Amino acid sequence: MNKRKSSFTSALFVLPYFIMFMAFLVIPLLYGLYISFHDYGLLSNDRPFVGLDNYIAIFNPDSYLSSLFFEGLWNTFQFVIYSVPLLVIIGLGLALLVNSMPAKLRGFFRTVYFIPYSISVSVIAIIWLWLLDTNSGLINNYLTKMGFDPIPWLTTMPYAWISIVAATLWWTIGFNMIIFINALNEVPEDLYEASSIDGASAWQKFIHITLPSIRPIMLFVIITSTIASFNIYGQPYLMTGGGPGDSTEVLLMGIVEQAFEQRQLGSASAMAIIMALIMIIVSIIQFKISNPAKKGGEQ
Amino acid sequence: MRRRTKTLLLILLASVIAVLFIAPLFWMFSTSFKSDFEAIAGGLNWLPKEFTFENYAYTLLGQGLNVPVLRWMFNSLFAGITGSLLIVFIDAMAAYALARLDVPFKKILLPLFISTLMIPWVITFLPLYMQFSNAGLLDTYAVLIFPYTANAFGVFLLYQFFKGFPKELEEAAHLDGANKWQIFMKVVVPSARPIMWTLGIFSFMTIYNDFLWPLVATSSPEMRTITTGIAIMQQGSFVSSYGKLMALTSIATVPIIIIFLIGQKQLIKGITQTGIK
Structure with a gap:
């Protein structure tokens, strides 16, 4: 009896979070599934059940929905492919650079490279919109001063992608750097000492000791950067408006448009669910590629 | 290469990158003290030619602006x-x-x-x-x-x-x-x-x-x-x-x-x- 009472009071500790978890995570998950099986107009009261029609329409090459989804997906993929390698490699490069600084300067440079991460995407996008302005932007002002033609950064290709990727790097690379700095600091010092005795160069140490030691963290950074890049929205929404043409109209923009401009919540939810599944599958593939079939018992 | 030269070169590199990280924020603050006219005229003035608080007055004090x-x-x-x-x-x-x-x-x-x-x-x-x-x-x-x-x-x-x-x-x-x-x-x-x-x-x-x-x-x-x-x-x-x-x-x-x-x-x-x- 006492025991039951005790476990009841213990459950009360979990209850507040559990209520939030159910109300704002589990129920939305199920509700989203429900919405995707209906012709769910944002404002209408008649929302008939349509089974898998919304999903079928996405995969029917002739439908508007299909072109909205797959063009958005393709543009998102492009951004992922352009941004993730740079986010990982430059992030690691900055971490190595910060670690090579004299101890007194490390904290300073780490803070400076990390500051932009604390700022909202809308502020980031507007600052870069201004830096990249064709007629009065700082970057084109420098270009024309040096005798070059100004570049229409946000309205022509490939500059629109370059601009979006540059703004994103500036914004988020500090986060990856912090994770790498921590990983680098945890590589056992005696590994380096042993290889110094063997006469290994700095590059050899990096390839044979550093990289293998930070491998799990590398995977973590690759997966989180990929997920973050999939979720891109604010930068193209504010910087290019999805242009030139529809070439930077990413998938999340397509979903928002379908939901709030076309007011078709059913098909927008189906798009969101497929997008989420693709993101989960990509994460699993990345995980499998970097952890090829570990044998049981081995660590 | 001597160790100290190498360290100095690395500090130089880190400083150049640090400038790249700070410059956009500096340019933002600097522009916020320029008139719209001076901003749109372009130029490379890192500090405003004519320092003005009008943008802050306009946006914060609701002078002529009806957004809160x-x-x-x-x-x-x-x-x-x-x-x-x-x-x-x-x-x-x-x-x-x-x-x-x-x-x-x-x-x-x-x-x-x-x-x-x-x-x-x-x-x-x-x-x-x-x-x-x-x-x-x-x-x-x-x-x-x-x-x-x-x-x-x-x-x-x-x-x-x-x-x-x-x-x-x-x-x-x-x-x-x-x-x-x-x-x-x-x-x-x-x-x-x-x-x-x-x-x-x-x-x-x-x-x-x-x-x-x-x-x-x-x-x-x-x-x-x-x-x-x-x-x-x-x-x-x-x-x-x-x-x-x-x-x-x-x-x-x-x-x-x-x-x-x-x-x-x-x-x-x-x-x-x-x-x-």
Whole structure:
């Protein structure tokens, strides 16, 4: 009896979070599934059940929905492919650079490279919109001063992608750097000492000791950067408006448009669910590629 | 190459990169003190030729501007503070109970919570919108606060801390006749303060900086947050008023950079502790 009472009071500790978890995570998950099986107009009261029609329409090459989804997906993929390698490699490069600084300067440079991460995407996008302005932007002002033609950064290709990727790097690379700095600091010092005795160069140490030691963290950074890049929205929404043409109209923009401009919540939810599944599958593939079939018992 | 020369070259490289990281922010602040006319004229003046406060006066004091910028700022700060307090408190209770107390089904609950960290949020944002819409709560503070409280990140972070927390303190308090709630409030929370700050700063930054959700979930000028409000101004009446836009982005940026600089250590601790263990 006492025991039951005790476990009841213990459950009360979990209850507040559990209520939030159910109300704002589990129920939305199920509700989203429900919405995707209906012709769910944002404002209408008649929302008939349509089974898998919304999903079928996405995969029917002739439908508007299909072109909205797959063009958005393709543009998102492009951004992922352009941004993730740079986010990982430059992030690691900055971490190595910060670690090579004299101890007194490390904290300073780490803070400076990390500051932009604390700022909202809308502020980031507007600052870069201004830096990249064709007629009065700082970057084109420098270009024309040096005798070059100004570049229409946000309205022509490939500059629109370059601009979006540059703004994103500036914004988020500090986060990856912090994770790498921590990983680098945890590589056992005696590994380096042993290889110094063997006469290994700095590059050899990096390839044979550093990289293998930070491998799990590398995977973590690759997966989180990929997920973050999939979720891109604010930068193209504010910087290019999805242009030139529809070439930077990413998938999340397509979903928002379908939901709030076309007011078709059913098909927008189906798009969101497929997008989420693709993101989960990509994460699993990345995980499998970097952890090829570990044998049981081995660590 | 001599060691010292090499170090100096690396410091030089790091400094050049540091300039690249600071320059956009410096240019933002500098532009915010230029007239729109001086800004749009282009040029390379890193400091304003004519230093002016007109952009701040115009955007903050409502001179000729009928959008409530101070209200946006209040909304962002209010949602950020209330939301992060709520998150820290309910996550700490749940994480402590799961780590230490006899919670029924706790072997199922913890993995259930943590597994949701893998779920991309895109999947919940449209149904969340409909839930708030059905409840008539769109465009209220509820949308700016509650959706963030479901995230399992904090439970995960604090659970790891409480797992390694020494039992002796709790046992001593228990022998003194304290009940679970008293032990939690008087013994556990005070020792967990640093990690709770970490979670609090994280949560505040997430809520304060969020963009897409508050953009769709609020609609009236009074309920906008600062990050969504400035985006709407950029697309509306400030489309090429860069002096005024940069005043707005500066106003939005200063508080978060201050909080970031104060909480940086905690933030880094949180990032590295949830990295991979």
